[in-house]
Each structure stands twice: as C-alpha cells, then as structure tokens.
Amino acid sequence: MTSLPDRHDRRAEPVPRPAIAWRVSMPRITSAAQFLPYILFCGAILAVPSFVSDPFLLNKFARYLALGLAAAALALSWGYCGILNLGQGVGFGLGAYAMAMHLKLKTSPVHTGSAGLPDFMVWNNLDHLPWFWQPFHSGLFALAAAVLLPALVAALLGWFMFRARIAGVYVAIITLAMLAVTNLVFVDQQAYTGGLNGITDLAWFEMGGVEFDPYSPAFYYLSAGSLAFFLMLGMVFTRSKAGLVLRAIRGGTDRVLFFGYDMASYQCLAFSLSAGMSGVAGMLYAMVLEFASPTFMGVPLSLSMVIWAAVGGRGSLLGATVGAILVNGTQGSLSEAFLNSWQLILGALFILVVVFLPNGLAGLVHNLGARLSGRLRGMAADRAPSALLNRR
Amino acid sequence: MDILLGQLFTGLSIGSVLLLVALGLAIIYGTMGVINLAHGEFVMLGAYATWFLQSTLGLTLLPCLLVVFLMVAAAGWAVERTIVRFLYRRPLDTILATWGIGIMLQQAVRLAAGADLRYVQTPDQLAGSIDLAGVAIPSYRLFILAFSAALLGLTWFVVQRTEFGMKLRAVTQNREMASCYGIDSARIFTLTFAFGSGLAGLAGALIAPIKSVAPDMGTNFVVDAFMVVVVGGVGSLFGTVASAGLIGGGTAGFAFLLNDTLAKALVFLGVVVLVRFRPQGLFAATGRR
Amino acid sequence: MAYLELQGLEVSFDGFKAVNGLDLSIERGELRCLLGANGAGKSTTLDLICGRTQPTGGRILLDGRDITQDPEYRRSRLGVGRKFQVPSVFKELSIRENLEIARSRHPEPWRTLCVFPSRRPSPRVAEVVEIVGLEDALDTQAAHLSHGQTQWLEIAMLLVQDSALILMDEPTAGMTVQETGKTSAIFQRLRGRHTLIVVEHDMGFVREVAETITVLHQGRRLSEGPIQAIENDPKVREAYLGSGGISHA
Ligand SMILES: Nc1ncnc2c1ncn2[C@@H]1O[C@H](COP(=O)(O)OP(=O)(O)O)[C@@H](O)[C@H]1O
Numbered sequence: 001m002t003s004l005p006d007r008h009d010r011r012a013e014p015v016p017r018p019a020i021a022w023r024v025s026m027p028r029i030t031s032a033a034q035f036l037p038y039i040l041f042c043g044a045i046l047a048v049p050s051f052v053s054d055p056f057l058l059n060k061f062a063r064y065l066a067l068g069l070a071a072a073a074l075a076l077s078w079g080y081c082g083i084l085n086l087g088q089g090v091g092f093g094l095g096a097y098a099m100a101m102h103l104k105l106k107t108s109p110v111h112t113g114s115a116g117l118p119d120f121m122v123w124n125n126l127d128h129l130p131w132f133w134q135p136f137h138s139g140l141f142a143l144a145a146a147v148l149l150p151a152l153v154a155a156l157l158g159w160f161m162f163r164a165r166i167a168g169v170y171v172a173i174i175t176l177a178m179l180a181v182t183n184l185v186f187v188d189q190q191a192y193t194g195g196l197n198g199i200t201d202l203a204w205f206e207m208g209g210v211e212f213d214p215y216s217p218a219f220y221y222l223s224a225g226s227l228a229f230f231l232m233l234g235m236v237f238t239r240s241k242a243g244l245v246l247r248a249i250r251g252g253t254d255r256v257l258f259f260g261y262d263m264a265s266y267q268c269l270a271f272s273l274s275a276g277m278s279g280v281a282g283m284l285y286a287m288v289l290e291f292a293s294p295t296f297m298g299v300p301l302s303l304s305m306v307i308w309a310a311v312g313g314r315g316s317l318l319g320a321t322v323g324a325i326l327v328n329g330t331q332g333s334l335s336e337a338f339l340n341s342w343q344l345i346l347g348a349l350f351i352l353v354v355v356f357l358p359n360g361l362a363g364l365v366h367n368l369g370a371r372l373s374g375r376l377r378g379m380a381a382d383r384a385p386s387a388l389l390n391r392r
Numbered sequence: 393m394d395i396l397l398g399q400l401f402t403g404l405s406i407g408s409v410l411l412l413v414a415l416g417l418a419i420i421y422g423t424m425g426v427i428n429l430a431h432g433e434f435v436m437l438g439a440y441a442t443w444f445l446q447s448t449l450g451l452t453l454l455p456c457l458l459v460v461f462l463m464v465a466a467a468g469w470a471v472e473r474t475i476v477r478f479l480y481r482r483p484l485d486t487i488l489a490t491w492g493i494g495i496m497l498q499q500a501v502r503l504a505a506g507a508d509l510r511y512v513q514t515p516d517q518l519a520g521s522i523d524l525a526g527v528a529i530p531s532y533r534l535f536i537l538a539f540s541a542a543l544l545g546l547t548w549f550v551v552q553r554t555e556f557g558m559k560l561r562a563v564t565q566n567r568e569m570a571s572c573y574g575i576d577s578a579r580i581f582t583l584t585f586a587f588g589s590g591l592a593g594l595a596g597a598l599i600a601p602i603k604s605v606a607p608d609m610g611t612n613f614v615v616d617a618f619m620v621v622v623v624g625g626v627g628s629l630f631g632t633v634a635s636a637g638l639i640g641g642g643t644a645g646f647a648f649l650l651n652d653t654l655a656k657a658l659v660f661l662g663v664v665v666l667v668r669f670r671p672q673g674l675f676a677a678t679g680r681r
Numbered sequence: 682m683a684y685l686e687l688q689g690l691e692v693s694f695d696g697f698k699a700v701n702g703l704d705l706s707i708e709r710g711e712l713r714c715l716l717g718a719n720g721a722g723k724s725t726t727l728d729l730i731c732g733r734t735q736p737t738g739g740r741i742l743l744d745g746r747d748i749t750q751d752p753e754y755r756r757s758r759l760g761v762g763r764k765f766q767v768p769s770v771f772k773e774l775s776i777r778e779n780l781e782i783a784r785s786r787h788p789e790p791w792r793t794l795c796v797f798p799s800r801r802p803s804p805r806v807a808e809v810v811e812i813v814g815l816e817d818a819l820d821t822q823a824a825h826l827s828h829g830q831t832q833w834l835e836i837a838m839l840l841v842q843d844s845a846l847i848l849m850d851e852p853t854a855g856m857t858v859q860e861t862g863k864t865s866a867i868f869q870r871l872r873g874r875h876t877l878i879v880v881e882h883d884m885g886f887v888r889e890v891a892e893t894i895t896v897l898h899q900g901r902r903l904s905e906g907p908i909q910a911i912e913n914d915p916k917v918r919e920a921y922l923g924s925g926g927i928s929h930a
C-alpha cells in the first residue's frame with residue numbers, strides 16, 4: 001500500500017455514527033435458516049460411515065465428495081461472483097499433482113530400488129530428484145502446496161485479468177486457454193510429471209500416525225471433513241460484507257469502484273479462494289484414485305464440473321455440491337450398457353437446466369420453499385413493501 | 393532454404409485447416425454472439441458423414457462435399473431452432489448449452505457408428521505430391537489450402553454481395569433497428585447458424601482423410617478454432633484469416649524449434665496475453681461489446 | 682489553494698474534444714452548479730473528476746494532491762462520491778444491501794471479510810432511508826424500484842457514503858415538484874459540511890441552491906458567477922440562443 005493520508009481528514013466531518021464502523025456480528029434469524037441445510041448436509045455426510053461399512057462404497061462416496069468440493073469451488077467463483085472459470089481443472093490438477101508427488105516419493109524406493117527415484121524419472125533417464133520435488137518428501141508441505149499453489153496461481157492470473165477489467169466471456173476464454181496450456185505442459189514435461197500417464201502407483205497418505213487408506217473410514221472422514229469445512233467457510237465468506245461486494249460486482253457494473261472498493265482485489269480474492277478449494281478437491285481425488293493424470297486438467301473434466309454446478313445450482317454452494325454428487329452417483333450406479341445412453345441424458349439434462357432452470361435444483365427447491373412459506377404467510381395482511389411499490 | 397519453405401508450407405497447411413474450422417465459428421460468433429462449443433462436433437459429424445457416404449455408397453470425397461454440407465447444415469438448423477434461439481442474450485450460457493449439445497452429438501455418433509477409429513480415403517487424383525522448388529508437397533494439403541481459400545471467397549461473397557449477407561450485416565450491427573425495417577432477425581440467425589454448421593461439416597469432410605475419425609475428434613478442434621476467432625476479432629472475416637495464418641505459423645514455427653506439445657502451449661499462452669490486452673481481437677471490425 | 686482544482690483539463694474521444702482546456706476551482710464546502718446545453722461536457726467533467734474517464738491532458742488536484750492518475754476506487758477513498766445521470770444502483774441487491782455497500786469507510790477486502798452485515802440498520806442508515814422515504818422497502822430488490830425511487834436510492838447511498846466531495850449528475854431528473862423541493866432541502870443540509878458539484882437543468886432548483894454557477898459550452902468554461910450575473914451574461918444568452926434562453930435549457 002502507498003501511504004495514503006488518513007481518510008478521516010479527507011472526509012466530511014462526522015455525522016453521528018456508531019462508534020465502531022465495522023461490527024463483527026453474525027447474521028441473525030433468516031441467516032440461521034440459511035445455515036440449516038448446510039449443517040444438516042454436513043452432519044449427514046459425516047454420519048455415513050456409521051451406516052456403511054463396505055470399503056468399496058466408502059471409497060466411492062469419498063470420491064463423490066471430492067468432486068462435490070470441486071463443484072462447490074466453481075459455484076463460489078461462478079455463481080456468487082460471476083467469474084465463469086472454465087479452467088477449474090488448473091487448480092484441481094495442481095492440487096492432485098502436489099499430493100501425488102508426495103505419495104509417489106513415499107513409494108519410490110519400493111518401485112525403483114536404488115536411487116529412490118520415481119519410476120518414470122528412471123525411464124526418462126533422470127539421475128537425481130529435481131529440486132522442486134525435494135520438499136514433497138514432507139506430507140505437510142504437500143498439503144500446504146495443494147491449497148496454496150492453486151490459490152497463488154489463480155491470484156496471479158486473476159491479477160492479470162481483473163486489473164484490466166476483463167470480464168464475462170473473456171474470462172471464460174482466458175481460463176479455458178490456461179487450462180489447455182497447463183495440460184499441455186504437464187503432458188510435455190514427462191521426466192518431471194510422468195507425461196500422459198501421470199503419476200501412478202501412489203502410497204497412502206499418512207499424518208499424525210493415521211494412515212489414510214482410501215478404502216477406510218479414516219479417509220472418508222478426511223474427505224467429508226474437508227468438504228464440510230470448506231462449505232462452511234464458503235458460506236461464511238459469502239455472508240460477509242466482502243461476499244456482498246462480490247455479489248454487487250456480479251451484476252456487471254463497476255459502480256463499486258466509486259464507493260472505494262478495489263474491484264480487482266475482490267475478484268482475485270474469490271478467484272483464488274475458489275482455486276484453493278479445487279486444489280483440495282484435486283488432492284483428495286488423487287488420493288482416492290491413487291494416481292494423478294493430465295486428464296484432471298483436461299477440458300472435458302473442467303466442463304463437467306460446470307455441468308454439475310449448473311445442474312445443482314450455480315448460485316448455491318450446497319446446490320452445486322449436491323449436483324456433483326447426484327450426477328456422479330447416478331453415473332456410477334448405472335450398468336455398463338446403460339452408461340452409453342447416460343451421456344445422452346446428461347447432455348440433455350444440462351441443456352434443459354441451462355435454458356430453462358438457470359438456478360438449477362437449488363433454485364427449484366428455493367422456489368418451492370418460498371411458495372410454501374408465502375402461502376403460510378398469505379393469510380396475514382399485505383406487507384408494507386408491496387404497498388409502497390404500488391403507491392407510485 | 394528448403395527447410396524454410398517446408399516450414400512455411402507446414403504453417404500454411406495448419407493455418408488452412410484452422411481457417412476451415414474457424415470460418416463457420418467466426419460467422420456464428422460474429423453475427424449472433426453465440427459461442428458454439430458444439431462446433432467441433434459439427435466437424436466430427438461432417439467427417440462421419442463422409443465416412444458413411446464413402447463406405448456405404450462408395451462415393452469419393454469430392455462428390456460427398458455438397459451432400460455433407462447440406463446434411464450438417466440441416467443438423468445446425470435443427471439445433472438452432474430447438475435450443476440456441478433461447479440464448480441469444482446470454483452469451484455465457486450459450487457456451488454451456490452448446491457444450492451439452494456437443495456431448496449429445498458425440499454420444500449419438502458413438503452409439504450409431506461405434507467408438508472405433510474410422511478412415512476416409514484420399515481421392516486418387518490427390519494422393520501424390522507435387523514438387524515445389526525442391527520441396528515435396530502433398531497434393532492433398534495443397535488442395536485443402538486451395539479449398540479453404542475458395543470457401544473464404546464464397547463466404548465473403550455471401551456476406552458482402554448477397555441480399556442475405558446485407559440483412560445479416562444489418563442484424564449484426566443493430567438487431568432492433570434491423571427488425572424495424574422488417575428484417576426477420578430470427579430467420580437470419582437460423583440461416584447463419586446452419587451456414588456456419590455446414591462450413592464445419594465441410595471442414596470435417598476435408599480433414600477426414602488426414603486425421604483419424606473418432607467421436608471425440610471435435611473437442612480439440614473447437615478450442616483451437618475458438619482461439620482463432622478470438623484473436624482475429626469478432627465480425628472480421630479478414631481478421632479470422634490473418635489470425636488463422638498467425639496461429640498456424642506460430643504453431644509450426646514453435647513446433648520446429650521445440651515440439652508440437654510445447655508449441656501449442658506457447659500459442660495458447662500467447663492467446664491469453666493477447667485477450668488480456670486486446671479483448672476485442674487484433675482486427676475487430678466493429679466495437680461490439 | 683482551492684479544495685478541487687481542474688487545470689487545463691482535456692479529453693478527446695476519437696479526436697472530438699468533449700472537454701477542452703477546462704479550468705475550475707472549487708472551495709471546500711462550496712456548492713457549485715454546472716450548467717450547459719446537452720453535450721456541453723458536464724457529465725464528462727464529472728467522469729474526469731471521479732476517474733471514470735482518463736483525461737488526455739491537464740491535471741486534477743484534490744486538496745493539493747494530484748489525483749489525475751489515481752484509479753476510481755482510490756479517488757473514492759480520498760473522498761470523491763458520485764451520483765450518475767442514469768441512476769446506477771445494484772439492481773440484484775436489496776435496498777438494505779445497496780446501502781450496506783455504500784457504507785464504505787473500510788473498503789479493503791481484509792476488512793470487509795470480517796464484517797457480517799447485520800439486519801438491523803445502523804442509526805445513520807435508518808436516518809437516511811427515512812429522509813428519502815424508503816424505510817418500508819428495505820428488503821425490496823432494487824430492480825423493482827421505479828425510476829424516481831431509484832434516484833432516491835442512489836442519493837441515499839451517497840448520503841451514507843458521506844464523501845467530502847459529492848458529484849451529482851442531474852439528481853432531480855424524473856422527480857415531481859415536491860420531490861425536487863425535498864432534494865433541495867437535502868442539499869441545503871449538506872452544504873458547508875460537504876463540497877458539492879451539481880449538474881442540473883431545473884433552473885428553479887438551481888436558483889434555490891446555487892451560490893456560484895459555472896456554465897460550460899463545448900467543453901470550455903463559458904461563464905462563471907452568481908445566478909443574476911449568469912442570467913444577464915450576453916455570452917450565455919448567445920450560447921443558448923435557439924433553445925429559448927437559459928431557463929429552458
Ligand atoms: N465515451 C464517449 N465516447 C465518445 N463520445 C463521448 C463519450 N462520452 C461523452 N461523449 C460526447 O461528449 C460530449 C459531452 O457529453 P456529456 O459530458 O455527456 O454532455 P452533458 O453536458 O450533456 O452531460 C457529447 O457530445 C457526447 O456525445
């Protein structure tokens with residue numbers, strides 16, 4: 001920051017105002033109602049292992065939750081802030097690779113013997129571990145990198161775009177192109193990234209004496225816990241005044257600038273928070289599948305995330321999450337024969353949602369709820385606002 | 393010298409394929425503001441239609457072209473009437489809906505024709521190569537180059553010299569005003585979309601002999617073609633040509649110095665920087681948006 | 682030195698000079714009216730002051746500080762508030778939320794991240810919505826307001842923002858006589874505590890509120906002075922000839 005003179009000198013002399021201009025107070029009753037579905041959902045996913053003991057089922061659910069987190073991340077930037085990030089896979093992939101690098105290093109002695117190098121490096125005639133692989137011996141570093149690296153990359157890209165007031169379609173184009181770039185670079189740098197195959201044969205993550213076998217309840221809790229944490233964090237973020245400013249920006253005006261809000265900073269903030277979340281999602285995804293591959297950064301997966309979020313409701317973190325779980329759950333439960341027509345159905349569903357139901361399932365539920373409570377309240381006398389609106 | 397000439401031709405060749413694919417996309421985006429992510433699937437449809445005509449009726453490539461154009465244009469017409477027309481004022485949503493259309497088309501073809509790679513034969517007359525200043529140039533590549541130029545000429549003629557083109561330009565500039573003068577803009581849009589799709593179909597037919605034909609072949613094309621349109625600038629035919637040349641040349645050049653993958657990555661990176669500093673594209677004709 | 686100084690300000694749009702070497706100085710606490718025919722460059726002048734448009738020449742000094750290169754948000758933080766000619770509010774947000782955005786003493790992201798707007802309006806907001814008569818519609822989405830109400834909402838937002846320098850572009854456009862009267866009452870209360878620049882066509886309103894008037898013509902300052910002097914200035918009469926004199930501008 002440059003040294004701005006104290007703003008109090010510059011402003012008009014105070015009209016009496018509350019002593020503390022910014023007050024930390026949680027939103028009240030209506031907001032409590034908005035939190036309720038989130039709390040119920042988080043409680044439900046955390047309770048699953050009490051009812052399900054089949055390891056394969058748990059593994060499957062954990063995978064859906066990871067994808068749900070990715071969709072929630074997208075909804076945060078797209079639905080709440082109007083930033084359609086078609087390159088959601090960049091953050092997702094970076095998170096996945098960060099974790100995969102760590103888990104690969106944990107296995108590599110087993111797979112390659114002597115030098116302790118990952119197998120694909122040996123095949124590519126590397127004779128020592130590249131410097132940027134070194135820190136990934138530490139699990140803590142990998143965890144941090146899986147969140148911070150995507151967030152940092154997004155912050156830089158965001159700064160680059162939003163400083164120039166790039167918005168709407170052009171954000172979609174730039175993020176799509178960046179996705180392609182990232183994907184191509186990862187494919188190209190075989191010796192460091194495993195190329196087209198990606199990083200395979202991963203060990204299990206271990207932290208604090210707990211081993212996260214992807215088929216164990218422990219791993220499921222990691223997945224569900226991360227999702228719950230980020231849903232709540234996202235919820236609080238969107239309810240904060242910063243979230244309000246972002247919703248104001250979403251409307252497409254630069255009016256906030258004239259109230260002193262630095263639009264680009266806000267957009268960067270949301271964009272990188274979203275990327276950090278998708279980084280965590282990618283990290284979980286790599287752990288659950290036990291590999292990381294450049295397809296994580298492929299155009300199809302990123303656009304699929306958009307589909308999930310749109311179907312569930314782009315304007316609701318929970319809606320997008322549920323959308324991802326529903327779509328993937330349905331897809332996963334279909335037989336091989338039916339899977340073919342499923343893509344047709346999915347495409348059609350997506351088109352229908354985009355054209356006729358822009359707020360997705362969440363919007364549908366919301367409308368039903370509003371109609372229901374409206375009917376309940378309908379008995380009471382007309383409310384003042386409508387009277388006021390009719391007056392003029 | 394030979395190397396240089398060879399490279400130049402490679403660049404031109406890549407550029408002409410890009411142009412072929414991008415032309416239809418450019419017209420649709422420039423006129424309607426619709427970002428058609430299903431464009432790649434129309435290319436794919438064109439390739440499959442060619443394969444189908446060739447393997448069932450034994451037609452050679454050239455007679456196929458007209459039929460393919462009409463078939464794919466009809467598909468485009470149907471898509472526009474049923475879906476795209478709801479989204480004229482929501483450019484971001486067109487990206488999504490047309491992606492959904494793409495998924496459906498891909499899967500429909502996969503169900504109908506199987507997921508195997510298909511091959512289309514190069515016409516016998518064009519199978520050889522021509523010696524140009526000591527460089528052997530495949531005739532078919534040359535043919536594509538010439539055909540792209542011809543299509544470009546045709547498109548230019550349609551847009552600039554026909555009544556349809558005049559209406560189209562009127563609608564592009566100001567839809568409301570054009571409607572006031574009795575131009576049925578919805579009809580113009582539908583025809584434009586069909587025309588653009590037909591062009592994509594032609595591109596697919598022409599590309600089929602040099603690439604393998606598969607249901608998911610369109611995905612790569614559409615991203616590339618889209619970058620061409622964006623760099624060229626909305627509503628500028630000349631811009632699309634120049635940018636196809638630029639991107640084709642850039643890709644060939646970087647590929648020569650590095651490798652194909654990195655070349656593509658670098659070109660995309662270039663596109664990102666360009667969009668950042670000139671979102672309207674290099675050769676934007678009008679100040680749209 | 683005056684509070685706001687425009688020195689040789691100039692902007693050209695594709696060669697057309699909308700503002701052409703404009704000098705203006707405004708004292709702290711002054712209420713200045715800008716007059717001029719349509720296209721004289723009044724809105725553009727306000728755009729230049731608040732940073733929406735970058736000048737192609739000249740300087741803008743606010744309280745002695747050169748703000749010519751500062752981006753909009755920084756000028757706002759230095760105390761410049763703006764009401765636009767076409768009422769500009771956040772249509773997707775409720776009135777309450779619009780006012781919350783306007784309450785922007787701490788606009789940095791790391792500050793707003795820790796604020797959770799409460800449903801109970803602050804005393805200042807409550808006072809302002811009562812002044813503009815929107816107290817019953819706090820939860821109405823701004824998109825559902827009439828044109829006049831939208832004007833009032835934007836004025837309310839400026840009152841809440843509480844800037845030292847307020848730029849008003851045709852605040853009474855589309856208002857009834859009573860509403861115009863109310864607006865002039867608000868202005869009387871603001872004068873002295875705030876510096877105001879008001880673009881207005883309604884001469885009745887101008888007579889009521891203005892001390893000094895600046896008349897713009899083709900991007901230049903044509904005349905400046907108290908209302909009588911302006912009305913009797915032959916140059917002004919000439920510039921308005923054909924539109925039937927200043928009171929019909
Ligand atoms: N962004 C712009 N691009 C081109 N011309 C502009 C732009 N903004 C304003 N103008 C022109 O500048 C002149 C002054 O406009 P304005 O300041 O809005 O006048 P007014 O005094 O009526 O508020 C007008 O002729 C207008 O057409």
Ligand SMILES: [Mg+2]
Pocket residue numbers: 723724725766850
């Ligand atoms: Mg004006």
